[in-house]
Amino acid sequence: MEIEDREEIGGYTLLRYSWESAIEPGQFAMARVAGYPVTFDPFLARPFSYYDHDSETASLLFEVRGRGTALLDDARDRIEVSAPLGRGFRIDESRGPAALLGGGIGVAPLKILSRRLNALGVCHDVFLGFADTRYAAVAEDFPGASVATVDGSAGIHGTVLDAVPDLERYEAVYACGPNPMLAAVKRAVGDRVICQLSVEERMGCGNGSCNGCVVPVRDGGYVRSCVEGPVFDAEMLAW
């Protein structure tokens, strides 16, 4: 895929490329800088939620963690990106208002989700938690969002849940972030309302073949987060 545009948003990097087919909010792509014949190392592609999509251009927002993301951060011309994968958020248009909760890079799928909710006329509020102000910079892309930082350097001092003044008033909660945060959201929301969580597991294939990306489910056993998820109904998860 030709990279059309590259932008730094605080601690994150945004890559845009041309993509016209449909993308569901919460779906992800497997991406990497280059594969065969260039290299077999790093070997696997990395999963990234779609950050945004406007019928012509898709974008990925990412944080540099290890080698795979460092190379993506250096990429100038082209990257290898799959088609949209996985099951995204299932939106019940009749349920509102909705709360969108993002923890750290978990902010990624909330932009495209917010766009979809706007299109469907579902009113919603966005709450974002970050480590510090550097990462919180991306909140500017979410007008009206409430922000919390762990070090108190921007917004409220605390986690994303601390930024939600009145969780009870929402009929649907959509969250993405590190698994411990998602577990906290699940506990806080209870089973009153729709609660959908986009989980983060290591992925091998992204298409259901390797069984590497599983999450434990309530009924026992494991399901693959790349095909059954990455967005799960909170009640389905064992944690």
Added chain:
Amino acid sequence: MEIEDREEIGGYTLLRYSWESAIEPGQFAMARVAGYPVTFDPFLARPFSYYDHDSETASLLFEVRGRGTALLDDARDRIEVSAPLGRGFRIDESRGPAALLGGGIGVAPLKILSRRLNALGVCHDVFLGFADTRYAAVAEDFPGASVATVDGSAGIHGTVLDAVPDLERYEAVYACGPNPMLAAVKRAVGDRVICQLSVEERMGCGNGSCNGCVVPVRDGGYVRSCVEGPVFDAEMLAW
């Protein structure tokens, strides 16, 4: 190393980078596009003779054969290059005229060698053999050189040895090319005169550590071409 300049010369690619320390004609460098942390695959660096060096800029001339050279061919900004390695040509200033014989990409060390011979006032002729006219394009960089091509598309129809009208008149022969060509040169020259051959073996380390790059020698056993060579006195080699 920052690539200063990149040029296509027929079928070959020329890379220039800044290098001020001494380089002996016939020495080589180990080069590759990138190593750790970018990648461990391709794993090894590749050996390349210095094509030229003018006290500020060194250059490598190469042919794309496999993956390592294909990546070098794509490199735009930087490559990883070692310092000069190995033993180059040993020039006896009192012996002339000299014949420089290059077969295919074996042309590489002859430019820097010719420059040195000129500086030392050793008169010499250059003979180059190529597969076809596309590769023969580099001969333009050797004014006065005699050229042969295997398909007859440029210069004399035949091998580089066919391009030498009178081998007997030279007191020193310096040759680089595929090992079968070098063996043929050795046979043709006999032991009358100085005959030095730059051999081509697969290399692992380039610094004598792996014992991977050996050539069989007359006295039995093998010697490492990266430290004892790559330029050998023809009489020393077992072939």
Added chain:
Amino acid sequence: MKNDLQTLQLAIELCGIALETPLIPASGTMSKEALGEVAGVYGAILPKTTTPKERAGNPPPRIAETPAGMVNSIGLQNPGIEKFLEGLDDFDLGVPIFVSVAGDAVDEFVALCDCLAGDDRISAVELNLSCPNVEHGGLTFCAGPTSVEEVIGACRAAYPGKPLFAKLTNEGVVANAIAAEESGADALTVINTIPALTIDPESQSVLVRGGLSGPAIKPVALRAVYDVSRAVNIPVIASGGVSTGTDVAEFMLAGATVVQVGTISFVREPGEILREFSEYLDRMGTTASELTGAL
């Protein structure tokens, strides 16, 4: 997908079964969800190993990336033989279906063979012998020739008339291959993943203890295929690090009759590999069936 010339070029016979191409998926590396992408690419389909009862598999993390490879510890997650057979028609791409089975005792293997023996949809069975054997203190069924003979002998009796493949691990592969041939295996799949471990230096803990696969292990698998195909007279099915069309050629030159595509399918389309292999055959002016052992 293929024209007539390619059909001739790629066709191969394995234990009397005609395959349109010499590529098959390695067990455990291709799900139903991914079947759409491989129509016309694989000469046969080989789903993930099935055990007698459902297995939940291991808790995550199950995979870790390594230089030019990955380590996995899936723990044979599968729905059990009964559910597997109910869903078997989903794997029908018009090519033969091979079924991989594993148990943790000889009688489990036998019970699995019993379930499969009468099923017309299945063309052959691959015994995955890399699982821990509860009767032998947790060593795998590949631990030594005696253990290999025992399980294959029993399965041979329980699964008559159709080809039985034995999938061997790298450790002791030649001795096990000879034992497998003698006890009635019709072909040998060589090799499975190589025991390995990854550690996370930041959390200072074991990340995944499991099996190494991918390009990294190709030279080890190639050696095993080469040595085994010279030690036995039955066909060898290569598995381990196959990643490109020339890799397929290398394994066939080493002695393989067909070649399994595993981990690489997570990052490359198997169709690309077949295309590269076909280009290789064109370049060399040869066919797949001429390549086996043509070293």
Added chain:
Amino acid sequence: MKNDLQTLQLAIELCGIALETPLIPASGTMSKEALGEVAGVYGAILPKTTTPKERAGNPPPRIAETPAGMVNSIGLQNPGIEKFLEGLDDFDLGVPIFVSVAGDAVDEFVALCDCLAGDDRISAVELNLSCPNVEHGGLTFCAGPTSVEEVIGACRAAYPGKPLFAKLTNEGVVANAIAAEESGADALTVINTIPALTIDPESQSVLVRGGLSGPAIKPVALRAVYDVSRAVNIPVIASGGVSTGTDVAEFMLAGATVVQVGTISFVREPGEILREFSEYLDRMGTTASELTGAL
């Protein structure tokens, strides 16, 4: 090269020998010519394996690149123990010198130990047990516990008073490790290269049949080090795919006391690896000696 703090941070003890750093070169991967680059980096020096008589080694091609690794078949080219000892002073960098030896029969190992026993310049001997054993039909000395015990027992008697290391291959490593400890080895080097093969698909011929090394084998070596260090009570010296500073940490976490740097030194400065390791220790607020087995 190192300041006082780093000296404390990196110092390690191996079988009573004080080492300034936990890195040592893997046998056969560092020549005299490359010594200049490693002063201050290695805690001890370990030259290429020496045999009783000079060996010419194998004809080229001896090496082939593989995904994230290489296969070599050098054939133990070396000048023989006599010439080796004549040139030993060239390896004097002011750090302990370990000497690697190999023979093709037990008495050759013993003869080698006899030559080394009185030599003050040598701090320890590493027995390279991966060579073919002529008395056992060409199987290596690592073929099984009996063979391991025989050679180590004999060498232990011939080389008294100073540490004796046994270098084991991956196949059967835990059983061999236990046997080596029981027969008197003071430390175990784990692992050597993994048997492998490369084929050139263009010339359709075997390129190199030899041993696989480099980053590709790291997870296999890590597993072996982890398992062996849990099975024995003597120190483990890691070898296999170490390529970065965090790799050094991973091997020590897995249970290694010191770590050998092999193939990677062909493409990276060993000093870089030590620097990265030191940075890791800084980041974690720990020291090398605390790291071993701290999982």
